[in-house]
Amino acid sequence: APASTYRHHHALRLPRPASASVRPAVAAAAMSTAAEQAVADQKRALRTEVRRALKALSPDQRASEDLAIQTTILNSSWFKASKRLCAYISCYQLREVDTSKILADCLPSNPGQEELAKDLYVPRVEDKNRNMRMLKITTMDDLVKNSMNILEPSPVDASGNDREDVLSASSPVDLFLLPGQAFDRTGRRLGRGGGYYDTFLLKYQELAKEKGWNRPLLVALSYSAQIMEEGVIPVNSTDVPIDALVSSSGVIPISPAALERMK
Ligand SMILES: Nc1nc2c(c(=O)[nH]1)N(C=O)[C@@H](CNc1ccc(C(=O)N[C@@H](CCC(=O)O)C(=O)O)cc1)CN2
Numbered sequence: 001a002p003a004s005t006y007r008h009h010h011a012l013r014l015p016r017p018a019s020a021s022v023r024p025a026v027a028a029a030a031m032s033t034a035a036e037q038a039v040a041d042q043k044r045a046l047r048t049e050v051r052r053a054l055k056a057l058s059p060d061q062r063a064s065e066d067l068a069i070q071t072t073i074l075n076s077s078w079f080k081a082s083k084r085l086c087a088y089i090s091c092y093q094l095r096e097v098d099t100s101k102i103l104a105d106c107l108p109s110n111p112g113q114e115e116l117a118k119d120l121y122v123p124r125v126e127d128k129n130r131n132m133r134m135l136k137i138t139t140m141d142d143l144v145k146n147s148m149n150i151l152e153p154s155p156v157d158a159s160g161n162d163r164e165d166v167l168s169a170s171s172p173v174d175l176f177l178l179p180g181q182a183f184d185r186t187g188r189r190l191g192r193g194g195g196y197y198d199t200f201l202l203k204y205q206e207l208a209k210e211k212g213w214n215r216p217l218l219v220a221l222s223y224s225a226q227i228m229e230e231g232v233i234p235v236n237s238t239d240v241p242i243d244a245l246v247s248s249s250g251v252i253p254i255s256p257a258a259l260e261r262m263k
């Protein structure tokens with residue numbers, strides 16, 4: 001059943017060293033370095049495999065999946081009801097599912113229409129030490145290309161004011177739209193290997209808990225070629241499970257929260 005699988009998301013499906021089985025109470029975070037290394041190696045191999053599969057997609061195939069995924073999201077009640085969200089700025093060269101129509105829908109289209117817009121926060125990488133912030137933008141003109149060729153907001157706006165950091169905001173985010181390399185129907189998500197999103201999501205979830213906020217829905221956007229069979233994606237204790245997946249075939253709700261909020 002999806003719900004129980006979800007709860008056991010962090011179970012490591014690897015042969016464990018004998019020492020681990022005689023000490024079953026050992027915390028996942030204290031797992032042996034060898035097991036963590038095996039997971040890291042398996043992740044790297046899977047990323048290479050998926051990168052190859054995505055390169056084989058024709059531009060037409062991609063465009064049709066990009067349209068179907070974005071249309072599903074834009075027409076959904078859960079997206080329409082979201083007032084504040086964090087989303088990624090898709091990078092075509094990295095073969096990420098396009099988010100441009102969704103971003104355009106969130107931003108105010110005309111001056112004076114601000115009240116119809118959603119609050120939109122997008123990632124900015126601060127350093128190679130897994131530090132990423134989510135900063136508020138109000139127009140696509142707020143974005144500049146970084147050294148990785150991904151568009152991201154400058155830390156200050158045109159008037160010289162610091163952009164609002166979502167972790168300093170006084171109200172919660174309703175929805176996260178997440179990128180990734182591979183996903184499965186139990187909620188596992190494989191990123192690009194920087195650990196940026198897992199680190200950020202953990203920080204956000206700690207803040208939400210402290211403030212007594214509802215948890216946001218964590219929704220990943222996926223080409224069909226990125227959806228893996230159960231058990232293929234290796235996970236460790238820092239991987240944050242997703243609530244739902246959107247592919248060109250529609251929404252795949254996974255967590256109890258998604259089953260409740262996305263019907
Ligand atoms: N659109 C988008 N923005 C994002 C992310 C993302 O995955 N997608 N990130 C999520 O973390 C952060 C940036 N992290 C990134 C990590 C790796 C690469 C990248 O170009 N990786 C190459 C391989 C590089 C290598 O192995 O040397 C690749 O994946 O092909 C880009 C961004 C924040 N912003």
Ligand SMILES: Nc1ncnc2c1ncn2[C@@H]1O[C@H](COP(=O)(O)OP(=O)(O)OP(=O)(O)O)[C@@H](O)[C@H]1O
Pocket residue numbers: 043130189190191192193194195196197198199202238239
């Ligand atoms: N919350 C965290 N605290 C400390 N280290 C972390 C955390 N999250 C991830 N890491 C570390 O970051 C590195 C990359 O992690 P992993 O391979 O899971 O990234 P990913 O899922 O591909 O990336 P992302 O989360 O950016 O999508 C690993 O060494 C992992 O242990």
